[in-house]
Amino acid sequence: MYRYTDFDAAFVAERNAQFRAQVERRIDGSLTEDEFKPLRLMNGLYLQLHAYMLRVAVPYGTLSSAQMRQLAFIADKWDKGYGHFTTRQNIQFNWPTLRDVPDMLDALAEVQMHAIQTSGNTIRNVTADHFAGAAADEIADPRPVAELIRQWSTDHPEFQFLPRKFKIAVTGSPNDRAVTKAHDIGLRMVRNDAGEPGFEVIIGGGLGRTPMIGKVVRDFLPEADLLPYLEAVVSVWNLLGRRDNKYKSRIKITVHEHGIDDIRARVEERFDFLRPAFSGVDQQLFAQIKSDFEAPAFKDRDTAPFDQAYANDPVFRSWADTNLSAHRAPGHAIAQISLKAHGATPGDATSDQMRVMADLAARYGHDELRVSHEQNIVLPHVHKADLPAIHAALNDAGLATANIGRISDIIACPGMDYCALATARSIPIAQEIATRFDQLKLEHEVGDLKIKISGCINACGHHHVGHIGILGLDRAGVENYQITLGGNHTENAAIGQRTGPGFSAGEIVPAIERIVDTYLSERESADEAFIDTFARVGMAPFKTALYGESEKKQQAA
Amino acid sequence: MPASFTPKVVTANALLEGDVVYLTEADTWSRHLAEADVLTDEADAQIRLIDASSRSGEVVGVYLADVTPDQNGPKPAHFREAFRMRGPSNYAHGKQAEPATPPRT
Numbered sequence: 001m002y003r004y005t006d007f008d009a010a011f012v013a014e015r016n017a018q019f020r021a022q023v024e025r026r027i028d029g030s031l032t033e034d035e036f037k038p039l040r041l042m043n044g045l046y047l048q049l050h051a052y053m054l055r056v057a058v059p060y061g062t063l064s065s066a067q068m069r070q071l072a073f074i075a076d077k078w079d080k081g082y083g084h085f086t087t088r089q090n091i092q093f094n095w096p097t098l099r100d101v102p103d104m105l106d107a108l109a110e111v112q113m114h115a116i117q118t119s120g121n122t123i124r125n126v127t128a129d130h131f132a133g134a135a136a137d138e139i140a141d142p143r144p145v146a147e148l149i150r151q152w153s154t155d156h157p158e159f160q161f162l163p164r165k166f167k168i169a170v171t172g173s174p175n176d177r178a179v180t181k182a183h184d185i186g187l188r189m190v191r192n193d194a195g196e197p198g199f200e201v202i203i204g205g206g207l208g209r210t211p212m213i214g215k216v217v218r219d220f221l222p223e224a225d226l227l228p229y230l231e232a233v234v235s236v237w238n239l240l241g242r243r244d245n246k247y248k249s250r251i252k253i254t255v256h257e258h259g260i261d262d263i264r265a266r267v268e269e270r271f272d273f274l275r276p277a278f279s280g281v282d283q284q285l286f287a288q289i290k291s292d293f294e295a296p297a298f299k300d301r302d303t304a305p306f307d308q309a310y311a312n313d314p315v316f317r318s319w320a321d322t323n324l325s326a327h328r329a330p331g332h333a334i335a336q337i338s339l340k341a342h343g344a345t346p347g348d349a350t351s352d353q354m355r356v357m358a359d360l361a362a363r364y365g366h367d368e369l370r371v372s373h374e375q376n377i378v379l380p381h382v383h384k385a386d387l388p389a390i391h392a393a394l395n396d397a398g399l400a401t402a403n404i405g406r407i408s409d410i411i412a413c414p415g416m417d418y419c420a421l422a423t424a425r426s427i428p429i430a431q432e433i434a435t436r437f438d439q440l441k442l443e444h445e446v447g448d449l450k451i452k453i454s455g456c457i458n459a460c461g462h463h464h465v466g467h468i469g470i471l472g473l474d475r476a477g478v479e480n481y482q483i484t485l486g487g488n489h490t491e492n493a494a495i496g497q498r499t500g501p502g503f504s505a506g507e508i509v510p511a512i513e514r515i516v517d518t519y520l521s522e523r524e525s526a527d528e529a530f531i532d533t534f535a536r537v538g539m540a541p542f543k544t545a546l547y548g549e550s551e552k553k554q555q556a557a
Numbered sequence: 558m559p560a561s562f563t564p565k566v567v568t569a570n571a572l573l574e575g576d577v578v579y580l581t582e583a584d585t586w587s588r589h590l591a592e593a594d595v596l597t598d599e600a601d602a603q604i605r606l607i608d609a610s611s612r613s614g615e616v617v618g619v620y621l622a623d624v625t626p627d628q629n630g631p632k633p634a635h636f637r638e639a640f641r642m643r644g645p646s647n648y649a650h651g652k653q654a655e656p657a658t659p660p661r662t
Contacts, residue, residue: 027573029614047617049641050651052575080650095650098573345647416637417645425640427647477635 002147002292004112012109019043020102044115048420054093055118060128060146061089061371065358070111072354078104085347089127089371121162123153127169129177130372134334134380136326140189142170144290152227163241164249181205181214181493184251197223204255207459211495212252215260228278232271296366298329306384316391319402337377338401342438346412346430347375356397407449408434415455422455424472424479432509449530465489467531469496481508486534518545563623565602566593567609569616577641580609590642591630
């Protein structure tokens with residue numbers, strides 16, 4: 001893992017001292033809220049419905065056990081004993097008081113963490129494939145790239161007052177687990193015909209009010225040109241981006257208004273200008289960073305304990321079938337810890353659960369944990385022989401839910417239970433859907449199905465790219481939920497299509513049930529996933545199931 | 558005839574704690590909607606809003622929220638205000654976990 005240099009540590013300490021003084025000046029009346037708000041947002045501090053909220057960056061979702069333990073300590077000391085892991089691989093604390101936040105930031109700095117640029121119109125925390133460095137299908141580890149971008153973008157003087165926020169995601173695998181096509185910049189690590197490493201650069205993706213799938217601006221960018229090229233993209237948008245209307249300020253709108261060819265030409269011109277300014281220091285730094293991410297020494301051991309448990313323990317087998325993924329080292333696996341126990345809040349972990357996960361990472365997992373954008377925790381490097389013991393420990397902590405990728409593994413934003421921007425609640429809908437399908441015992445029969453819920457049009461819950469997307473709105477003072485079908489978050493990214501009129505909070509779970517029933521009756525075999533059935537049969541049978549024949553006739557008339 | 562004015566309360570979040578507060582008749586901030594001063598005159602509501610907004614050393618994000626008057630005190634007119642008054646629905650945190658609303662005096 002990356003370790004802070006003296007420069008990093010001094011920078012974070014200085015920022016924390018500055019913010020401590022800013023908080024004091026706000027409290028003693030020297031700063032107004034208008035003056036203070038941009039300062040607190042730069043340091044990840046929001047004011048939500050019921051309290052302040054501190055959003056802590058987890059760079060590219062990577063945590064050590066010491067960092068996870070410190071998050072647990074912070075949750076106990078200054079919050080209510082839990083934290084909320086988010087779709088941007090961060091963690092949010094929902095209940096800090098203003099006076100405590102400087103101490104929380106100092107506690108984070110003790111374990112080389114911070115909340116800088118987790119908000120505001122800056123380049124946000126860089127996200128990456130949560131299986132980075134572990135996945136069997138990976139071309140290269142995206143974390144050194146993400147770390148290089150983090151260092152370049154942190155406090156970058158040109159990019160502290162952008163037209164709007166800016167999000168970058170990196171994947172080193174052709175199977176995109178980082179939703180790169182829904183980011184302002186998505187980077188796919190590829191190799192050219194000569195076998196040289198580089199990037200496919202995708203820009204202008206995004207969800208929110210105007211969802212867009214990103215477009216390829218450069219199909220092969222040599223690895224060494226990354227930073228000058230990124231700087232060119234961001235600076236072209238910084239100049240062109242609409243500051244008159246925040247709904248049109250994101251780069252997706254700039255690309256849409258100007259066209260990808262015009263933007264490409266401007267970026268290439270700017271790139272030619274900027275490239276000589278990069279003297280190669282960035283590449284020396286990149287080489288150093290890469291050495292921080294060397295793979296652990298994987299041991300070759302007998303997998304008999306795994307094989308025995310798999311053969312004899314149906315509960316373990318069920319968990320292994322859903323929660324494990326292929327690791328690149330023989331005898332190893334990637335284990336996902338579901339933060340989606342049926343009826344629980346998606347993405348929440350108690351401080352005790354955090355400590356259990358930290359202990360497991362320290363004892364069995366080369367001290368590494370990951371936060372996935374799907375709001376689960378990953379043990380990226382575990383030997384199969386240790387999995388029965390890991391599963392038993394998770395089970396004792398209420399963390400052994402076998403539902404990764406299933407209907408109850410729902411992404412949900414905090415919604416109107418916490419968020420000041422929300423127009424409806426998300427969490428109770430997720431809880432009810434998970435509980436209902438658990439009662440029906442249909443989950444494993446249904447198989448791979450991603451439900452994603454947002455409590456407002458800003459789409460933090462990624463509803464546009466859910467196989468089933470749910471968007472909570474306020475319709476004349478009542479919570480109302482629109483459904484989209486056919487969204488896809490992978491390399492085959494697609495925006496879901498709206499089914500029609502929305503449903504009340506009381507109607508939405510039965511509506512989801514009708515959709516799932518329709519899938520089960522329409523699919524050709526149990527091997528045909530929901531998304532494939534939808535692609536084959538289209539919207540019509542689902543519409544009929546949701547709205548009845550009368551709707552269809554009305555449309556035909 | 559002018560459109561009827563929906564009764565309102567002045568509400569905000571406390572600067573230090575961040576929790577929801579309401580302006581009382583005595584111009585103090587209360588944690589309880591039941592203690593909020595219900596404003597039934599539009600001009601009066603605007604003046605109270607302006608005055609409250611200037612108290613930036615105490616509160617953040619001052620605004621007028623619609624309420625429905627009731628014999629037990631004002632009730633939130635919109636579900637967002639109901640959540641602000643109560644707390645989140647997934648845990649018994651926030652106001653719902655605090656001492657019950659005191660009787661209106």
